[in-house]
Structures are given as structure tokens and as C-alpha cells.
Amino acid sequence: MNDPLTRAIHQVRDWTYENYHWAYLAGTAVLCNSLFFPNPAHTIYAWLTCALLGAVLEPCVNPYRQIYGSNLGRLREGVALTFDDGPSEDTPALLDLLKAEGVKATFFVIGSQVEKYPDIVRRIAAEGHALGNHTASHPNLMICTPGRTRRELERVQQQIQELTGQKPTWWRPPFGFRSPWTQPVATRLGLRCALWTINPRDFQDPGASVIVERVMGALDKGVIVLLHDGLQKRGQTLEATRELIHRLKEQNIRFQLLDESDA
Numbered sequence: 001m002n003d004p005l006t007r008a009i010h011q012v013r014d015w016t017y018e019n020y021h022w023a024y025l026a027g028t029a030v031l032c033n034s035l036f037f038p039n040p041a042h043t044i045y046a047w048l049t050c051a052l053l054g055a056v057l058e059p060c061v062n063p064y065r066q067i068y069g070s071n072l073g074r075l076r077e078g079v080a081l082t083f084d085d086g087p088s089e090d091t092p093a094l095l096d097l098l099k100a101e102g103v104k105a106t107f108f109v110i111g112s113q114v115e116k117y118p119d120i121v122r123r124i125a126a127e128g129h130a131l132g133n134h135t136a137s138h139p140n141l142m143i144c145t146p147g148r149t150r151r152e153l154e155r156v157q158q159q160i161q162e163l164t165g166q167k168p169t170w171w172r173p174p175f176g177f178r179s180p181w182t183q184p185v186a187t188r189l190g191l192r193c194a195l196w197t198i199n200p201r202d203f204q205d206p207g208a209s210v211i212v213e214r215v216m217g218a219l220d221k222g223v224i225v226l227l228h229d230g231l232q233k234r235g236q237t238l239e240a241t242r243e244l245i246h247r248l249k250e251q252n253i254r255f256q257l258l259d260e261s262d263a
């Protein structure tokens with residue numbers, strides 16, 4: 001990590017994660033240019049096409065845009081810890097920690113994981129945490145039809161109702177990616193969209209202390225923190241969550257479930 005080249009690569013990668021909607025659009029522009037407008041004289045048409053595509057696509061990938069349906073990105077107060085992509089074999093240790101600390105969190109679960117770990121889903125609900133819908137198979141919903149989107153969400157609603165007797169009221173699109181029809185489909189299933197305020201990118205495995213600093217550095221009133229408890233080993237997330245809880249408690253910050261918010 002100390003040599004300049006590695007540092008530069010990390011910086012570019014971090015910039016891309018922070019600004020991935022712009023990186024995504026720049027990529028689309030270059031692709032569009034080379035595929036459809038190879039003649040340099042026609043470059044202006046390429047950029048016009050990209051501007052148009054950008055206007056349509058950018059709100060699909062930018063978690064803070066509300067053009068295709070409203071989403072919750074922040075609460076009025078406190079801090080909400082949210083965990084995506086579980087449940088997994090790492091979830092019980094996380095639940096043990098939350099129980100010991102008396103903290104409630106929201107778990108956005110994937111249907112295929114729910115199938116593998118139904119007992120953990122029951123435990124999440126029994127211990128007072130909230131369950132959210134993170135689709136059945138974690139697809140990129142930008143490229144899914146309304147029918148596929150409905151099936152992805154409906155399946156998880158059914159699974160959670162069968163296991164806990166309650167249906168989720170919140171959903172979170174995989175990668176935060178939406179399309180013009182995702183929220184209308186979700187609304188018909190009684191689901192409100194919740195995204196996040198802080199994404200400390202624990203999926204990069206940057207080290208527990210880096211995850212903690214990324215959250216503490218962006219801390220503000222009512223932030224929703226995006227963490228993960230599935231799809232890969234989550235030892236660093238567990239360690240970071242322990243430290244985060246201690247640091248937030250020191251500042252007398254209240255932990256909230258999304259359901260408690262009137263934001």
C-alpha cells in the first residue's frame with residue numbers, strides 16, 4: 001500500500017466507488033462512441049446520445065436521486081445500522097454482538113440466503129431487528145422487466161411472512177440500482193425503498209479500522225449506514241460494527257430501526 005502506484009490505484013478505485021454513477025456514464029459514453037459513431041466527425045452525435053442516455057440512466061444508479069420514485073436516504077435523528085446480503089454463517093456472531101450491546105438493526109435479506117438459513121431469519125425477527133427485502137437473487141434491477149422485478153420481491157415477501165408471520169415494509173435494490181418501473185412495482189407490494197447515507201465499502205475488506213473511520217468521518221444526524229453480512233466472509237464487518245457501536249455510544253447517539261422513522 002506504500003508504493004505510489006498501489007496508492008494511486010486505490011485512490012482511483014475509491015473515487016470510482018464514491019462517484020460510480022459518473023464513472024458508469026463515462027464508460028457508457030466511451031462504449032457508445034466506439035460502437036455507434038466510429039467516425040470522428042460524428043463525435044458530437046455520440047455525446048448528444050450519451051447526454052440523453054445519461055439523463056435517463058444516471059437516476060437509476062445514483063442512490064440519492066428520487067426521479068423514479070422516492071427513497072429513504074436519511075432519518076431525522078440517531079443512526080440506523082443496516083446489513084445487506086445475508087443471512088449467512090457470519091450473521092449469528094453479529095446477532096450475538098447486537099444482543100450483548102442492546103442494539104437493534106435492519107437486515108436486508110436475499111431470498112436464496114433465506115432458503116439456506118431460515119432459522120437465522122427467525123432469530124433476526126425474534127430478537128427485535130427489522131427484516132427488509134433485498135430481492136430473491138440479487139439481480140441488477142436496471143435490466144429486469146417489471147414482471148421479473150415483481151417476482152424477485154414477491155418471493156422474499158412470501159418467505160419472510162412464512163417464517164416470521166410479518167411482511168417487510170422496506171426494500172433495498174441490489175447495488176442501489178433501479179429503473180423507472182422498480183418503485184411502482186414495489187409500491188404495489190406495499191414496499192418503501194430505503195437506500196443509505198454512508199457506504200463505508202466493507203465489501204472491499206479494507207480493514208475494520210478503515211470501515212470505522214469511513215463511517216465516523218461522514219457521521220451526521222440521522223445517517224443510515226450500509227454494511228454487509230453475506231456473500232463473502234464478514235469478519236471485518238463484525239469487528240468494525242463492535243468498534244462503531246462503542247464509538248457511537250460514547251457520543252450518546254441513539255440506534256434506530258428504519259421503521260421507527262417518520263422521515
Ligand SMILES: [Zn+2]
Nearest residue numbers: 084085174175
Ligand atoms: Zn446487496
